[in-house]
Amino acid sequence: MKSTATFYHAGCPVCVTAERQLTTALDPARFEVEVVHLGQARHRLAEAERAGVKSVPALVLGGTVLHINHGADVAALR
Amino acid sequence: MKSTATFYHAGCPVCVTAERQLTTALDPARFEVEVVHLGQARHRLAEAERAGVKSVPALVLGGTVLHINHGADVAALR
Numbered sequence: 001m002k003s004t005a006t007f008y009h010a011g012c013p014v015c016v017t018a019e020r021q022l023t024t025a026l027d028p029a030r031f032e033v034e035v036v037h038l039g040q041a042r043h044r045l046a047e048a049e050r051a052g053v054k055s056v057p058a059l060v061l062g063g064t065v066l067h068i069n070h071g072a073d074v075a076a077l078r
Numbered sequence: 079m080k081s082t083a084t085f086y087h088a089g090c091p092v093c094v095t096a097e098r099q100l101t102t103a104l105d106p107a108r109f110e111v112e113v114v115h116l117g118q119a120r121h122r123l124a125e126a127e128r129a130g131v132k133s134v135p136a137l138v139l140g141g142t143v144l145h146i147n148h149g150a151d152v153a154a155l156r
Contacts, residue, residue: 005103021142025083027105064099068144 005031008048009057010039012071019057022068031061038077049074083109086126087135088117090149097135100146109139116155127152 007023023033036044038056048058052065055073059066085101101111114122116134126136130143133151137144 018142018144021139022137022144025104025109025139027103027107029105031103059100061099061103064096066096066100066146067148068146070145 002030002032003062005033005062006051006060007033007035007057008038008044008053008060009035010072010077011037012057018069022059038074042077045074045077080108080110081140083111083140084129084138085111085113085135086116086122086131086138087113088150088155089115090135096147100137116152120155123152123155 005023005026007019009019019035023035026033036048038045038048048060051060053060053067053074054065055067056071056077057068059068083101083104085097087097097113101113104111114126116123116126126138129138131138131145131152132143133145134149134155135146137146
């Protein structure tokens, strides 16, 4: 069964390359990647925070939050 | 042909889970993952810095540096 890997971002232009690189590098046989733009999908901010996301871009992978580089604090998106 | 994905770390205990999770999540058909412990392999510090690594853990993927969470600054490992 595939796991879901959720990539949260906020459109941060300097991070787009990094984001694409990472989400496309994951094993497609094992992960279903969902990309969530928290600037547009603001109703998912609470879910991201519950998962432990403090800043974007971040990848939530099997319950572990990986904060990648630093675009913006989630608190600043509210 | 496989690309090399290099994961630099410094043994940071809090990051071990995150590191394992990310390196094993990469597509094995496309990436050869090399894990480098910069605390032990100090002769590779210069190479990591040239690649743009500022802090560990970091993953260098196709020329892009992804700084993941924050364990230690590379400068502090010298």
